[in-house]
Amino acid sequence: MRDEERNGRTPEGRRPDDEKNNGVVTAFGRQLKLMRTRAGLERPEFGKLVGYAPQSIASFEQGRRIPPPRFIEQADEVLNAGGVLVALKEEVGRAQYPAFFRDMAKLEAEAVSLHVYAALAVPGLLQTEAYARAVFTTRRPLLDGDTVEQRIAARLARQKIFSRKPMPTLSFVIEESVLRRPVGGRATWRDQLEQLLSHGRLRNVELQVMPNERAEHCGLAGPFTLVETGDGRRMSYVEIQQTSRLYTDRPAVRESEEQYGILRAQALTPSESLAFVEGLLGET
Structure with missing residues (x-):
């Protein structure tokens, strides 16, 4: 509040x-x-x-x-x-979103399914307010105070997707290194892990962890999100360093879908992943 x-x-x-x-x-x-x-x-x-x-x-x-x-x-x-x-x-x-994310925010709000591969930070849809604040306040160049508050409010507003009806299908593959990084300090980190457990137990959400020890890893090109809308459109969204690209042509999207399928096979299963997060909580 x-x-x-x-x-x-x-x-x-x-x-x-x-x-x-x-x-x-x-x-x-x-x-x-x-x-x-x-x-x-x-x-x-x-x-x-x-x-x-x-x-x-x-x-x-x-x-x-x-x-x-x-x-x-x-x-x-x-x-x-x-x-x-x-x-x-x-x-x-x-207007509350950064220019590079505005179109994606609209698609996200209309999506019937979202599949997210996260390699750098906990996905925005899963972030607590404190974690999001730490992300925005440590960004360089520095954001002014009004912009930080604006970005936090916008990020939390996106999380209405979890209570939307009909429920969308959501899945996340998150790197182990992301979960081990205590962004915002240990208290914020612990709260974030607890929120991941809470969301990962929702019926329409599957959360998977990609272990650091995996020798085979097909996601080294970076994070991305797959989006499917109610009218059957399928897209791949790639964001890095304040820029983004939305792929709509079928060959490019198919490549991302294939990549995500292999990532899910290489990661821990959803039940193993929840147990892994519980183990991390035990270490805090």
Whole structure:
């Protein structure tokens, strides 16, 4: 829980972190201001109706902060916008993600299956808030405080996939070295291992560990994610060093699918993997 929530104050939203995102958020802010002034409401009066401080309203209208979905829905209702503001909610919401991940975030939210190979860090979908914070605060070049909070909120929001209905099929192959690295300190590391156990026991999730001792390993080219959407599209997403590529052509995707199948065969089974994580917890 964020400090604003603990203190009974509504969070003001998050700062967009690139020009394209800023354009989307700025356009929303201009539309919001136009509708507010047409309704004859000053910021303090409007803020009381939607539960936000005048300073927050100003930040939204000026495109300096990303308004949360709840605010957009409330503003649309209070201003009798007829769904005009709500229609922008998805695009505004995508502004919280880094530019290189934005398309993937949309596909992920629609996926019927996701298969993730992780070689560098615990996959974002499985990260605790403390682990995610450690990842973002230690990144170089340094991210400013607003961007860190924005990235954490966006990462945690993605985890709604675990409670989505119908349930998607999710699988993860994670390198042993990733699980042994105490990112954020030992307490954060232990909590992260416990969360991996919790998620790994879900009926629609399979978690596998790739042992360090494996002499044969077909994933040395790096991490990737396989995505399948409800309309049958299959894609392979590769991300490294703040850049990404989404492969949609069938030959390239088939290569990744073959690679992932072999990785799963080389890794510990799901039951062996959960036992392995339990063993790591015993060492902490």
